[in-house]
Amino acid sequence: MIAEAGLAALWLAAALSLLQLFLGAAGVKPGNEALLRVARPVAVAQGALASIAFLALIWLFLRTDLSVELVAANSHSAKPWLYKFAGAWGNHEGSMLLWVTVLAVAGAAVALFERRLPERTLTATLAAQAAIGLGFYAFLLFASNPFTRLFPVPIDGNGLNPLLQDPGLAFHPPTLYFGYVGISVAFSFAVGALITRDVGPAFARAMRPWVTGAWIFLTLGITAGSYWAYYELGWGGWWFWDPVENASLMPWLAATALLHSVTVLATRDGLRAWTIMLAVVAFSMSMIGTFLVRSGILTSVHAFAVDPQRGTFILVLLLFYIGGALALFGLRVGTVKEGSQFEFFSREGSLVANNLLLSAILGIVFFYTIYPLGVEAATGEKLSIGPPYFNGFAGPIALVLVTMMGMGPLLKWRRDQFRNLVNRYAIPIVVSALALLLLMLFAPTIGVLPMFGLIIAPGVAAASLAPLWGRNLGRTPLFTWGMVTAHFGIAVSLAGMASESAFTKETLVALAPGQSAQVGPYSVRLDGVDPVAGPNWTALEARLVARRGDGVAVTLRPQSRMFSTPPTPTSEAAIRTVLDGQLYLALGEEVDGNRWQVRMWWKPFVTLIWLGGGLVALGGLLSLVGRWRRQRRARHQEALA
């Protein structure tokens, strides 16, 4: 009954999104203003119905209703409740339903809260949003129905992929979807503005909170995903340039560029066509990312549903949306009036440089992600592109970008004088020079990229705090704090990456109980290996005693786990976090009957990578709240006047 109710709600929501599309399309024409008033309530109702469908699916998973095919295929009655709950979106159908629900709720929020845009542009925006939703409703209802019944009813379910049985799963995919959907709203705004030729500061201010929000979620999603891969896969790395990682990185790069160009449009009315283009590119990247992950055409550690029919469906959606948007762009953007001009040596100029560098990195990541496929199409060869390619090309550009990021906020809008700069940059330059000196003295042999990273990071950290110098900190606007925090976070993250790649110590040893080995500052002794059991797994657990110099000994317990349903081995690393880094231990195979392989890493300051990511997201949040408060205050004063 619940499944049928969910399905009915889904069909109704799809019907309403069709109505919303027609209302919007008709309402844009002059003389049809009456239709505009109906579009808002329709969007709200659609959001409510999609939410009901999603809640129905969660309910089915919590009850482990095995008469529903999706539940039987992906859940199991003996699973902890959190994973039953998260299991609702740990599969293809459920995650698509989550996506469409978030999309519909976002559409409802636009309809309810957006009051700055002219009514016509808003209606065109809602129509674009409905068009996107419609494609996903069709995809769900015709090619991946989450509510299909199963007969006969099985005795128990198949269980959830053990790699996904982790608290990270509960948050990682929804976070990314919030990001993708936020970008789709920005895209709808861009389409709406193109249709009504109304590209200007008002449009930029309406779009900005959605871009910022999406960007915060993408930042969190990538940071969390990176940490998840780091501790769950047991490979000791934090980024693998895996196609699925790239699929989440590419929209982030585009959204970062968009976030900065939309600021130029909102405050200086410049970069009109470019901002529209970036909104289209950011949305394209999130769609292409979804496509690459779901169609299974690229080899990846994320083995998602590999199904050419679904791939075809998403590809057709891509053709409609991106092809349509780019065609509209080609037709219309020539008629959008040029925005205001500026000199290259200015805040705007540095933001343009930031945009170009981000686009270059995006281009490289995109090219190398698709390259194996292109080569296969052209010559039939299968190949794999690994980190050396990505790091070699994208790394140096990223370093230039981060340097520019430190410099940009200290420039004036419209035009600046070169000779004014030396004073402003004096302290960062001194800090970087000090870092260089220290590295030359104590670590002259590290690689070129990490070396530059370690030199640039402290200087940029200092420069990113510079906008606060000499200001009354209490009166500094919250969004300035946001920018400072986010830029500082990037520097922190860069320092972590550079330190990890320059100073990591790694050993693989085979230890008999009682033997010890050295990694970095730690000496690690194997005390024994015991079997342990969890709710739906059994494991071999090593007791490893780690001691740093004469310090206190701590026991770490890495496991090599075997899940029962489905039977899958996983490696659960044990990590000891201290102020200046992490000790990372993973248990391997038994050798010669009495010795155990143990992989050990000492990673100095590796935690800075994710700490920086968190700071970046926090910066986004501060900026979002700051802009919102300022706007509310402005409206309040208007009401008083």
Add this chain to the structure above:
Amino acid sequence: MRRRLVLWTPLFLFALFVVVVAYGLYAPPDRTVPSALIGQPAPVFDLPPAVQGRPGVASISGDGQPRLVNIFASWCLPCRIEAPQLEELRRRGVPIDGIAVRDRPEDLAAFLATYGDPFRAIGADTDRRVQLALGSAGVPESFIIDGRGVIRHQHIGVINPADVPAIVAAYEAAR
């Protein structure tokens, strides 16, 4: 006019992307391309050892016997899938020389420890020069090179369990 064309380039690039991925979706998953290299002498190379205590790899084998030359890398995901088949080939008596492309010694050591080490010798091809000279754009890729340094068989991509007999046969034929 030029500005107009620029505005349409994104659509053009997108169309190119669609063609490529549509091909990826519909192309039959495994095709073999007859290589022009077969019957030709392999280009001359002499790679330094990639791991300590094991020789490097040269274009002509020291013992004058045929062997399988496997181009791989620790960062290559398909190579992990291929590893058990290499082990199987070694068990069936095929000597295997590895060429590690753009790899770091510590990554390589970890790869060999995790996924098995069927290699008699491993050469370090840090700048991809030998890989490209052999006419291989991708990793993994394998060649049977006979005792006189002539390429007798080429296998592009992952060696799947079903490919093992063909490779053993090619090795026997090269003796």
